[in-house]
Amino acid sequence: MRRLGIHSFVWTGGQTQEGLEMALEKSAEHGYRMIEFAYLQPEKFDLNRLSKKAKDLDIEIVVTMGLPAGADVSSEDKSSVAKGKALLSDAVKAVRDIGGIRLGGILYSMHGKYDRMPTEKGWLNSAEAIAETADVAKECGVQIVLEVVNRFESNLLNTTAQGLKFLKDTGRDDVYLHLDSFHMNIEEADPAGAIRLAGDKIAYYHIGENYRGYLGTGTVDFDQVFSALADIDYDRDIVFESFSSAIVDEGLSLACGIWRDTWTDNDSLAAHAKTFIELKWDEARRRHSTNAHP
C-alpha cells in the first residue's frame, strides 16, 4: 500500500471551509496521509488554502463524485451527455486547483437507483465521455479512477469484469478501476478473485464493512480481501470509507441510503480503522511472502 487515507465524511458533511480544514487536521492527527472529499463544490471553498493546508500536513487529496440525473454521460440524450462531460471537466480542474491527485467515483453514470436497463449506445457514450475526461485529466496531472458500485447506485458498472471491459472500450491506458469492499461484497461472486483479475488496473481501493460501520464487525471477509491485494502486490492507495447519519450531507448520504447511525464517535472509529487496516495488511503480506518463499 502506498498511502492510507480516510473519507472526509467520517469528520464532516463537507459544507463549510472550516469543516474541510478540520477534516484535514483530524485525518493527520490520526496518522492518515490521504483524505477523500466528495462532491467538492469549488465555488464554495478557498481551494488554495485547502491545498496549502494539505501540503503542510503531508496529506494528499482525492475527490470523488457521481453524476446527477440531468448530466448522465451513459444516457442516450445528447444534452445530458454534454452536461455530464462539462461537469467532469470542471471537476478535474477543481481537483487540480485543490492540489489533488485523483478524481474517482461514479464518473461514468448517474449516482443512484436506475429504473431501466443500461443500453449499448449509453455504454459507448459513457466510454467516450470518460476518454475525453481522461484527456483533460492528463493535462491537469489528475488520475481518473472509476468506482465499480452496487446495483442500487448505478446500472452500468456493478462488477469488476464489467469495469475491465469498460476500460478497454475507453481506449485509454491511463484510466483505472476504483474498487470497494462494500460494493464487491454485494455484487461479486468471488471478491478476492475479482481483485486478482483486475490486478494492476486497480489504482484506488475503498475499505468498507458490509453495513458501512466498524471494520471487522460485519460480514466482509477482510482476510481474503487483503490476501488478494497482497497477491497482486498492490502498491497504490487504500482509503477507509464509512458513513453514519451522525454526519449528514444532502448529496452523498441520501444517494448512498445512509438512514441510521452506524457509529457516533468518529475519533474511535478512525483510530480503530487505521489499526485494523494496518494489521490486516501486515498479516496478508506475511502470508503472501511465506507462500512465495516456503
Ligand code: MN
Ligand atoms: Mn466507495
